[in-house]
Amino acid sequence: MFKKKWLLALLLVVTAVFMVACGDSKENSGANASDSSKGSENGDKKKLRISLGLNDQTPLYKSSVKFKELVEAESDSLEVEVYHSGTIADDRSAIEMLQFGTLEITIPSTAPFTTFVPEYGVFDLPFTLTSNEMVDSVLQGEFGDKLAAKAESQGVLQLAWWENGFRQLTNSKTPVEKLEDVKGLKIRTMENEIHLAAWKALGANPTPMAFTELFTAMQQKTIDGQENPYPTIFLEKYPEVQKYLTETNHVYSPFIFLISKKTWDGLSEEQQEIVRKAAIEAGEHNRDLSRETAKSALEELKKQMTFSELSSEELAKFKKAVEPVIEKYKSTIGEEFVKEYLAEVDKAQ
């Protein structure tokens, strides 16, 4: 009898242990079966903060919100926060923060990134990319992938090409309708030696400055002018501090979607796939929105500013004036890489 009771008790204990074990694995398998990008049991999420220089009216900001929506629709374990107007940092500082892993994402122009990866300087060679079709042909292919891959050497990954756009000249002093009108103008450039050299070659008196300081500098007239795409000129309200606008299309600026490698390595494969896919999809949205906005912004700017276009003769003088700059900076960027870039540009003509 005693033996039977003992066996019964043993059976009950084994059954209880077995049920707890199953219940546990079921809970875990429930967790394991789901995509690991789903929220963890205690619901803590990985936060991806995006630092932008432009304000919350721009295609850059709206496309970053699109990225947020795409990521959060696909993953319960990722949360995206978008910070605009340089509230976290200016471009160069934001890139350094990505390298240290103290910030997750930033989307700057390529120009400030050339101090980290010189090859991005190909976009600063004036008058090389001259249409949206050429831009898409050069960037959305093998060459674009090859260049983007170079970012990883600096502790950041470029996940996608976004669009800043074709850059135009504004100033507060004089209409610029010919090359000699540029003479002596104090023009702010991005922190990039090729831009500095190009505006010197055009006869200006250029000064490099972080984007976050630009509006105040124009307001205080410490600079006469600047150059940026139409959406930025209009949506950052430059007509409040600039009188003259000239269509120069002197440079096409990409925006680059950069994520910290430290952040990236801390994501699961599923999370990486979700983030990469969203960066590319939001980038397509960004290019469309950027191009639409450039058209509508120009229409508004023509009402608010004195607008000039360059004759083909004057445009030819601008191009001639900057030819030595292109020659000079081939070695800084990398002779072979510039040759490859110019071959892509020719193919896309």
Ligand code: KDG
């Ligand atoms: O967020 C992007 C801006 O910080 C900057 O890259 C924009 O083209 C720009 C400029 O002139 O600095």
